Amino acid sequence: MDRRPVRALAQSQIETGNQITAARQLSAIGYGPTGTPHITVPAEGPKKLSEIYREHLARTESAYTLNLDPKAQLHPFCARVLSEFDRIHGYQLDAELKVLSQGATDMGSTQLPFGVQREVIRQALSDLNVLELVQTLTDFTAQATTQIPYEIRDTSQVMNDGVVYEGQPIPFA
Structure with a gap:
């Protein structure tokens, strides 16, 4: 008769019992985790x-x-x-x-x-x-980039793509 399956079952029951006992002791001292607790080891x-x-x-x-x-x-x-x-x-x-x-x-x-x-x-x-001097907040979950201009310029008065020939006044933008 093979006793290995019986021993494996008994071992798993002992481990489950130990986990339940540990959880009861932790809850008795006020530890009540929300969600799934996990340990994170920082990478070196x-x-x-x-x-x-x-x-x-x-x-x-x-x-x-x-x-x-x-x-x-x-x-x-x-x-x-x-x-x-x-x-x-x-x-x-x-x-x-x-x-x-x-x-x-x-x-x-x-x-x-x-x-x-x-x-x-x-x-x-x-x-x-x-x-x-400033509060810096960064949302690393953001999927889009927003471009914020420093100022808005009216370029309707700029002629010839801004090329100014000698002796001509420089137009304001």
Whole structure:
């Protein structure tokens, strides 16, 4: 007589009982999750890749103009943009880290590496002191881009596509 199926059934019942007991203990101390709770482990690939790029940037002539301190506190908007970039391009960032850790390079790709793009975003947003003066809200779920002109100009008075010949007055727009 084979006892393996009986043992497997008993083991699954024990595991189910342990889960129910844990849920009861958590609810007794006031933990009542809504939805489906899950644990998210942050990926270390983008951080390691960013450290590699910052180490190499520190050896360049323009290192004094860049924000290369890894312990520097980023503006919350900058951190949010970088985390969204990591979420969207996490797979490519991990693949780049694997390629760099193997010592090989891919000469067939003409695209700017995602790690370089991430570092450019970090450098561009880390120096914007104006972010401390304005509220920055970004909807990463938006599907369309809205163009907002700085000013509206009446170009009906501009003749000849704006080409002005010598001695002619420049028309106002």
